[in-house]
Amino acid sequence: MPEKPYDHIQLELKWHERWENATFYKAEENSAKPKFYVLEMLPYPSGTLHIGHIRNYSIGDALARYKWMRGFNVLHPMGWDAFGLPAENAAIANKVPPRQWTVQNIAAMKKTHRRFAFSYDWDREVSTCEPEYYRWNQWFFLKMLERGLAYRKRALVNWCNKCATVLANEQVVDGCCWRHDDTPVEQRALEQWFLKITHYADALLDDMAQLEGGWPERVLTMQRNWIGRSEGTEVDFHLEGAGTPIRVFTTRVDTIYGATCVILAPEHPLNETLLDPALKAQAKAMVDGRAGRDPGDIDKEGLFTGHYAINPYSGEKVPIWIANFVLMGYGTGAIMAVPAHDERDFEFCRKYAITIRPVIRPVDGALAVEPGMTECFPDYGVVENSGEWSGLPSAEARRKMSAFAEQQGFGKAAITFRIKDWGISRQRYWGTPIPVIHCTACGVVPVPETQLPVILPDRIEITGTGRSPLENVPEFVNAACPQCGQPARRETDTMDTFMDSSWYFYRYCDPHNSTLPFDPAKIAYWFEIDQYIGGVEHAILHLIYSRFFTKMMRDIGLITNNEPARRLFTQGMVIAEGVKMSKSKGNVVGADMLAEKFGADTARMFVLFAAPPEKEVDWRWEGAEGIYRFLGRVYRFVTRNLPAQERSGEADRNVLRKLHQTLRKITEDFESRWHFNTCIASIMELVNLLYAEEQSISATAMAQVLQTLALMLAPFAPYLAQEIWEELGHEGPVFRQTWPVFDADLAKEDGAEIVVQVNGKVRSRITAPFGTPQPELQAQALADEKVKPFLEGKQIVKVILVPDKLLNIVVKP
RNA sequence: GCGGAUGUGGCGAAAUUGGCAGACGCGCUGGAUUUAGGUUCCAGUUCCCGCAAGGGAGUGUAGGUUCAAGUCCUAUCAUCCGCACCA
Structure with missing residues (x-):
């Protein structure tokens, strides 16, 4: 037959239509086959898919199809991370209601999805802005509230004056609002809802052992740092005179005889009573001065409070300072400064001429001498000049001195984490309403489970100014208290959208369940996820929240797995002609554009061809033409x-x-x-x-x-x-x-091709049957015309054989 | 500052365990087909010398180990990523 031209448009259109109502991507419910759950991170419905999405999905799709062909029962779902601020911004800019904007975007993106023929089971599609989905966010919230895993407290949050709303940490860029780069973010104390992720800090850390090998080491390291577990000691320094003692956290209690002052964070609550008004103002200035700035270029500054504290080990009286480098958010918000053995303390005490006293000597060296020290000695060593503890190695001293503090009642061994509880309140409209009611008589009352979902109202005006938009909707705000029935106010904050994405992959297993978030039996069958694929930018936030949710759900008794995903793959970014793609540069390669120019096959195959999937890909249109040519070559060859x-x-x-x-x-x-x-x-x-x-x-x-x-x-x-x-x-x-x-x-192969080297340089190749022994090969090589000239007049020192591969003749003159 | 990754032709890359550096593709050059352009097919394409046969050099830089190094070790530079006063 004569060859046919590769008309990708006609060809893809034909199958696109035939596959319109195809059912062969559906996962089987009761299957004798082994299961395989392959998952790509769900996208935010911004309106268009770009080349980065195509890469992510092409990797997952190739794997899903392969697994099907290998006889697995494959679950390969897709959904939409549909809540979030861009919908509200679009509403302000274009006067389109967020729901409408979102639904339109989803429709457009789904069309593109179909065009690329990714093998999703669309019957399981999940969209997080639908009440059928977010009611379970509310349900989980109530479950956590019952267990004390959700709580309310006053906390410092990022606040942008121009947006008049709280910003998430990730929306603070260089200390300013991401939408107003001339507006520094303020810290404001607000009542906020928190989820107690710290309850699982140890579990999140320890269970990483189960992920070892299946998750990229990079991601595990990032999570480990984020959780930031550190073992140390808490010690009380009593004030000279009366007052609450200052509790400090240290990992180096063995150096405490070298503590020459105590330093409080400028926002430490004790400052209220300790400082006179003038000093208070200076402390406040210190807090504001470092807000949002790069800690690397803030100089250490401090001020003396005029008060003294007593070192409980030595009985020594030391000055109490306030300094900008001590963080309220870590440990107890107060430290003991040991300048001789800590770099930061050294720098600070030198600057303010505070005593420096060495108390640790290197194991094989002498104690440093002060004055004259030019740097501190931060390593472990042997304790000196420390009363009864002198002579002990650091590690032993840490243990014994911690125990002593506990015995004497002025301290204890303690573990501190860097990770903080997850603040989920957002003063925004387009998110899951937090299901509680504020009653003047009963206080904070949870909405009963039977009244879920608390529906987000659609009729709403979003102006982008003033308070949370929900506060202006009386029919939403006004509610009866579930406890006493009196008029009360509904909570108007909504949940952080990371709530939505923390468990969506469970919902895929049972997407239409109306009595539970999912049937535990279905989870037992499908979980853990066999392969999760997404961008490394989610290494901390989404992936740690998801692990937290899994542990919480396990403790509620819904599931039995400890971890959501057995294996995680992080694909590299796609850049365009050497530069990052971004809307502002106008160089975003859109998926529809690709499909039109070359077809879906070429586009997805090129992103796979351009580099191994974990590496960055540089998109170049000419490169894609090569794949297009190749597919044409295949098609013409087959048809003729x-x-x-x-x-x-x-x-x-x-x-x-x-x-x-x-x-x-x-x-x-x-x-x-x-x-x-x-x-x-x-x-x-x-x-x-x-x-x-x-x-x-x-x-x-x-x-x-x-x-x-x-x-x-x-x-x-x-x-x-x-x-x-x-x-x-x-x-x-x-x-x-x-x-x-x-x-x-x-x-x-029929036989081996053996490379003949002389002194490591390739001189010839000979062919021989596999397993030919060295003497025969050597004889053949020595007789080789191309080899001979390099042996002439030389002495053969030895001959090395790599069987069936290589023969190296080592000669000397 | 700390930690991690990467560095190979004009370009994207390959070399999976120390054993032929540059597979495959882009681009480029030449040829065939075509009125021409495009398409398609064939050949060539790391650099230097050479008409060629062939030879020499070569994986960021400088050393080292080895019969043999892109791969291992030491130092160094560059780029990217993460963390960053975490007591």
């Missing part, structure tokens, strides 16, 4: 060889060998490292060989090759693979066929 013609068959062995080598490579890569770039390259090599040998391939071999080629392409280029599958006379979806098995014997 149908039906296969009887030819000599001289090349059969060669071609079949290459075929099985290719198959082996792709199979092994899917099972291990996912270097799809080299997988695609090896298919190209195969096709290049087919072009070269076209006239010498028998009909039998040709049929075999074409069929396997279609199957191998199925995970990467589903449209083309399907079209070929049909041209070959088959029915049904190609990606539901069985993945072909490679034949190790067919893949084997």
Whole structure:
């Protein structure tokens, strides 16, 4: 048959229509097959998919299709992280209600999704802004409230005056609001709802052992740092005279005899009673002065309070200072300064001429001498000049001195975490309403479960100024107290949208359940997620919240797994012609643009081909043309060889060998490292060989090759693979066929090609049967015309053989 | 400042365990097809010398280990990422 031109538009359109109502991406409910849950991070419905999304989904899609072909019952769902501030901003800018804006965007993006034919089970689609979904956010909130895992407290939050709202930490850029880069963010004390993630701090840290190997080390390290567990001692320094003692946290209680002052954070509550008005003002200025600034370029500043405290070990009287480098948010908000053994304390005490007293000497050295010290000695060593503790090694002193503090009642061993409880209150409209009611008589009353969901009202005016938009909706705000029935006020804050994404992947398992967030039996079947794929930018926030939710759900008794995902893969970014893509640069490569220019197959295959998936990809249009050419080459070759013609068959062995080598490579890569770039390259090599040998391939071999080629392409280029599958006379979806098995014997070379080196330099190559022993190879090599000149007049020192690979003759003059 | 990753042709990259550096693709050059352009097909393409055969050099830089180093070790530079007064 004459070859057909590769008309990707017609070809993709044809299958697009035929697949419109296809059911073959549905996960089976009761299956005898082993299950495989592959998940890509759900997108925010901004309105368009870009090349970065396409990369993420192409990786997941290739894996899902491969797993199907390997006989797994695959769950491959998709949804929308549909709440969030951009919808509100759009509402202000374009006067479009957030819901309408969001729903339109989802429709547009779903269309693009379908165009790319990603293999999702759309029946399980989840959109987090729908009451059927967010009611379970509220349900989880109530469960946490019952267990004391959700609580309300006054806390400092980031506040932007121009937005008149709280900002999340990640919306503070260089100390200013992300929307107003001329407006410094203020710290304001507000009543906020918190989730007690710190309750699970140890579990989150310890269970990382289960993730080792399955999650990127980088992500685990980032989480470990974020949780920031540190073991130390809390010690009370009593005030000289009366007053609440100052509790400090230190990891180096062994250095406490070297403590020459106590330093409080400028916002430490004790300052209220300790400071006179003038000093209070200075302390306040200190707090404001460091707000949002890069800690690296803030100079250490402090002031003496005029008060003294007593070191409980030595009985020594030390001055109490306030300094800007002591953080209220960590430990107890107060430290003992040991300038001789801590870099920051050293810098501070030098500046203010506070005594520096060495008390730790290096194990094999002498105690430093002051005055004259130019740097501190922060390492462990041997304790000196410390009363009864002198002579002990640091580690032992830490233990014994902690125990002593506890015995004497002025302190204890303590563990401090860097991670803080998760503040989830947002003074915004487009989010999940927090299901509580404020009653003047009963206080804060949870909305009863039976009254869920608390529906977010649609009729609302968003101006972008003033208070939370919900406060202006009387029919929302005014409610009866569930306890006493008297008129009360509904909470108008909504939840952080990270709530939504913390458990959506559970909902996929049972998306239409109206009595529970999901049926535990279904979770027991599908979980853990076998492969989660997404960007590394979520390493901390989303991925730590998700792990927290999983532990909370386990403790409620809903699930039995400890962790949400067994394996996590973080794909690299996509940049455009060397620079980061961004709306402001106008260089965002949109998915629809791609589909129009080259078709979905080319676009998704190119992002896989351009680099291994964990690396950054540089999008270049010319590069994509190469893939387009390749797909055309495949299609033309297949169509002109149908039906296969009887030819000599001289090349059969060669071609079949290459075929099985290719198959082996792709199979092994899917099972291990996912270097799809080299997988695609090896298919190209195969096709290049087919072009070269076209006239010498028998009909039998040709049929075999074409069929396997279609199957191998199925995970990467589903449209083309399907079209070929049909041209070959088959029915049904190609990606539901069985993945072909490679034949190790067919893949084997006929014999070994052995590189002959002289002093490590390649001089010749010889062929020999596999396993030829050294003496024979050596004889052959020594007789080789290309090798001889390099041996002349030289003495052979030794000969090294790497069996079936290489022979190195070492000579000297 | 601390921690991590990366550095290979004009470009994206490959080399999975110390054993042929540059697979595959882009771009470029030449040829065939075509009225021409495009498409398609074929060949060439790390650098230097050479008509060629061939030779020499070469994986950020400088050393080292080894018969053999892109790969291991030491130092150093650059880029990117993360953390950053965490007591």
